[in-house]
Amino acid sequence: MAILTAPAETPVPAGRPTKRRPVKRKTGIDVMDRRRQRWGWLFVGPFALVFVGFLIVPLIYAFWMSLQTSTLAAGTQFTWFGNYARAFTDPIFLEGLGRVGRFAIVMIPAQIIVATLAALVLDNLTTALSKFSRLMIFVPYAVPGVIGALMWGFLYSPRFGPATDLFALFGAAAPSFLDQDSIFGSLVNIVTWQWAGYYMIIIYAALRGIDTSIYEAARLDGANGRQIALRVKLPMISSSMVMVLIFSLIGTLQFFTEPQVLRAVAQGAIPVSYTPNMYAYSLAFSYSQFNYASAISFALGIVVFIGSYLFLFLTRKQNGLK
Amino acid sequence: MALLQTPPTSTRTSSEEKRDARRRESTRSGGRRIGSHIFLLILVVYFLTPLWWLIVASTKDTAGLFTGSGGALWFDSEFHLFSNIAELFERQDGIYWRWLGNSFLYAFAGGIGATVLAVLAGYGFAKYRFRGRSAFFSLLLGAVMVPLTALVIPTFVLMSNIGLVNTMWAVILPSLLSPFGVYLMRVSTQDAVPDELLDAARVDGAGELRTFFQVALPLLRPAIVTVLLVSIVATWNNFFLPLAVLSDPNLLPVTVGLNNWQALSNAGAGGEQMWNLVTTGAFVSILPLVVSFLALQKYWQGGLSLGALK
Numbered sequence: 001m002a003i004l005t006a007p008a009e010t011p012v013p014a015g016r017p018t019k020r021r022p023v024k025r026k027t028g029i030d031v032m033d034r035r036r037q038r039w040g041w042l043f044v045g046p047f048a049l050v051f052v053g054f055l056i057v058p059l060i061y062a063f064w065m066s067l068q069t070s071t072l073a074a075g076t077q078f079t080w081f082g083n084y085a086r087a088f089t090d091p092i093f094l095e096g097l098g099r100v101g102r103f104a105i106v107m108i109p110a111q112i113i114v115a116t117l118a119a120l121v122l123d124n125l126t127t128a129l130s131k132f133s134r135l136m137i138f139v140p141y142a143v144p145g146v147i148g149a150l151m152w153g154f155l156y157s158p159r160f161g162p163a164t165d166l167f168a169l170f171g172a173a174a175p176s177f178l179d180q181d182s183i184f185g186s187l188v189n190i191v192t193w194q195w196a197g198y199y200m201i202i203i204y205a206a207l208r209g210i211d212t213s214i215y216e217a218a219r220l221d222g223a224n225g226r227q228i229a230l231r232v233k234l235p236m237i238s239s240s241m242v243m244v245l246i247f248s249l250i251g252t253l254q255f256f257t258e259p260q261v262l263r264a265v266a267q268g269a270i271p272v273s274y275t276p277n278m279y280a281y282s283l284a285f286s287y288s289q290f291n292y293a294s295a296i297s298f299a300l301g302i303v304v305f306i307g308s309y310l311f312l313f314l315t316r317k318q319n320g321l322k
Numbered sequence: 323m324a325l326l327q328t329p330p331t332s333t334r335t336s337s338e339e340k341r342d343a344r345r346r347e348s349t350r351s352g353g354r355r356i357g358s359h360i361f362l363l364i365l366v367v368y369f370l371t372p373l374w375w376l377i378v379a380s381t382k383d384t385a386g387l388f389t390g391s392g393g394a395l396w397f398d399s400e401f402h403l404f405s406n407i408a409e410l411f412e413r414q415d416g417i418y419w420r421w422l423g424n425s426f427l428y429a430f431a432g433g434i435g436a437t438v439l440a441v442l443a444g445y446g447f448a449k450y451r452f453r454g455r456s457a458f459f460s461l462l463l464g465a466v467m468v469p470l471t472a473l474v475i476p477t478f479v480l481m482s483n484i485g486l487v488n489t490m491w492a493v494i495l496p497s498l499l500s501p502f503g504v505y506l507m508r509v510s511t512q513d514a515v516p517d518e519l520l521d522a523a524r525v526d527g528a529g530e531l532r533t534f535f536q537v538a539l540p541l542l543r544p545a546i547v548t549v550l551l552v553s554i555v556a557t558w559n560n561f562f563l564p565l566a567v568l569s570d571p572n573l574l575p576v577t578v579g580l581n582n583w584q585a586l587s588n589a590g591a592g593g594e595q596m597w598n599l600v601t602t603g604a605f606v607s608i609l610p611l612v613v614s615f616l617a618l619q620k621y622w623q624g625g626l627s628l629g630a631l632k
Contacts, residue, residue, distance in 0.1 A: 039530045040450025044458065047443035047504060054477065054499045055465055062476035118365055121358045133362040135619065137369050142611040144559040146577040147604045150584055151372040154379065154601070155394075160387055162375070162394035197369065246467075254469040257561045264585040277471050277562070284475050285566065293475050301472035308467045 059301075066295035076291075083295035093296055096276040097303065103188070104252045110192045111248055112241070115199035120229050122200075123207040134204070138197040145194060149261035152190045157265055178266035190258050195251070199244045206240035207233060242315050246308055253304045256281070276300045371395075380406060380605035384598045406602035413596065418603050420572060421579035425558060425607070427490065428575055432497030433554030440500055440549050444507020445538060449520065459508075465501040471562050478566050492567035493575070497557045503549045510545035511538070547621050558611060576607045 041048075069079040087093050118137055122130050140148060154160045156177035163174035177186045210233065218232050234241070256277040263270045272286070273279035276296060284293035375395055381403040382390055390398035410418045446452075447459055477496055481487045486495075515538045523533045539546075564578050574582070580603050587595045615622065 036530065037450050037452045040446045040452030040455060043446025043450065043534075044443045044452075044455075047439040048458070050439060050495075050498045051462070051465070051501070054496045055468070055473065055501075058473045058476040058480060059468070061480055062472070065476065065479065114365075118362070121361055125355070125358060125362075127359070129359055130362060133366050135616065136366045139373065139612060139615070140369060142555070142615045143373075143608050144561070144577050146559075146561050146581050147608055148372070150580065150600065150604055151376055153584075155372060155375060160379075160394060160597075165393045193369065193372065250467065250469055254471040256471055260561075260565075261581055261584070264581075264588045280475060281562070281566065284478070290475065290479055294479075297472045297475050301469055304469045304472070305464075305467050 059298075062294045062298050062301075065291050066298050068291050070289075070291050083292050084299060086292065087295050087299050092273045093276060093279060093299075096273055096279050097300075100253050100255050100275050102184070103255060104249060106184075107188045107191050107252055108245065108248045110188055111196045111199060112244060114192060114196040115203055115244070116234070116241075118196070118200045119203040119207055120233065122204055123233070124225075134201075138201055140194050140196075141198040141201075143194070145257040146261055148194045149190055149258045152186070152193070153262050153265045156186055178262075178269055180269045183262070183266055183269040187258055187262065190262075191252075194258075195248065199248070202240055202244055203237065206237040210236050238315075242312070245315075246311060249308055249311060250304055253307065254300070376601060376605050376608075379601040382598060382601070384595060387597050387601065402598065403602065406598050407606070410599060410603060410606070413599060414571075417571060418576070418579065418599070421574050421576040422607060424490070424573060425575040425577070426610075428493045428497065428560075428564075429554045429558040431494045432557035433550060435494070435498045436500040436503055436553040436557075437546060437550040439498060440503035440507045440553075441539075441542065441546055443504045444509075445511050445515075445534060445542075447504070447508040448511035449515070449517070449538075462501050462504060466505060470499075474562050474566050477563075481567060487567050488570050488573065490573060493557075493560070493564050496563060497553075497560065500549075500553055500556075503553060506549055507542070507545060510542060514541045514545065544621075551618075551622055555611070576603070580604055580607070 066083050067078060067080055068076050069082060070076045122134050158164060158174065167174040176182060214232060215228055218228050254277050255275045259270050259274045260278055272282040277300065280293045280296040283289045283296065378395060378397055379387060381401050382398045383402040386398035386400060386402065392398055447455065478487065481492050486492050519537055520533055523537045561577050564575050568574055580600055583596055584600050587597055587600060
């Protein structure tokens, strides 16, 4: 958890007289100071209410619901971890989990490579075209995921899309983007289009934060542009890269919007249980199996949490923060 | 130690200009520059093609979308943008504009609310040493990694128990939760607001609230703009939560509404096909955010990197 805990471990700076003068008896100032620190709760309080109401309580409630099973015959019964045993032997859930795992392996590198290449190229240029490109690559961030998926659905469609015409120019038949074999790649493309620009901006800003005199030192040592990019620039922004990776990992594992929207145009290729989140959604809202759906949601949450924690642990050296 | 990137500045400092000059010198080889520009152009074409398609598609009627004379990526011989917009006003008594209004309401209420809470909490975490502070903050950092979609189903059940399902509160209240926003505001406050300044204000007799509003808040402006922008976009783009908690068509945000229209057009026969409304509706709905991002670029360009640690 190196990056995220970093500020918590930062020694608290000034403004705490007790810290500055460690040996101190209880004086009037000290009492006043302690009273002042209570203001902290007043500032944090409103958020704490929302945090408890919409995170802690739903989490605990989801866990509690997931320990029960509701049937028409027997009513609601406490079945302990029965739902989890069912989930982790449920081929549909496991298949969905494996699928988002495969998406993570393909989609995260795709987004990060496009974003990093674009950021590295933009960092070297100050032309008008480079400024324009930076904006245009970022624009999809302002487009909701639903609309992005809708647009790509039209573009993929053999009825509306340009593919048929474009491929006809070369006398070839257009590939089908929406059948079972190609839907995976089509979804990777949508997500890359949607998010690469946002990650590019974060990486680009981190690159701009590097002191350029380091590049000159590297150049004097005989490094060429590519070596500078790979050996100097990227290592120096490794903690930004880790953050971007964590964001895309969490996003990918809870994949929902794009396949859900594309389902309408590619029904044969995307079943209702395509990803764990879609499975939980259909269990809850099509079959009213709220207990089992909660178990699926909670299990997915645990997988995501452990996955990102593990990732931060494995990259603790790259974070360079601990 | 977590550091912030340079806050966004509208005026370029001279050191920045020197840096740029140095960068320009450093890209000596003309060949590589041409290669870089070609690479950028390819990226721009890739990222703009869907948006270009949407602009073109919003000028066509349903027949034009299927069999337009110019193909999918060029205009048809007939121009239907205005009649499509007029049709958006007619279909189901103009429910589309209601959806758009709902989206605005949810995004602004959720986004502004989340930002206010995040600014207050970030300041509290950064500048006070109250009991339970580190425990709460560790919990919050763990929460950053909890996938928010995992909370949708229990939130739905809890809300239906207290009768909030199918009201706008079911979308707005959960949107107020932004652990990452609090984290960003805490880091920004530590970085941008010196303790000495707060102490000086206190010595001058300012109370805690006054110190916060008049001393700290102005210094936090760049971070606030960023958190506000990110929260508004997050609520505006939200799909899973409104899909789950809303069923009244009059309460839907535009994302869910358009998705329903698209599904209906796919499933339905002639009379229910409204492809032209889906495309024109999508086009109109992305305009506000895209235009604001382009117009406000100097505010977010530095700010979005706030989360990036050096």
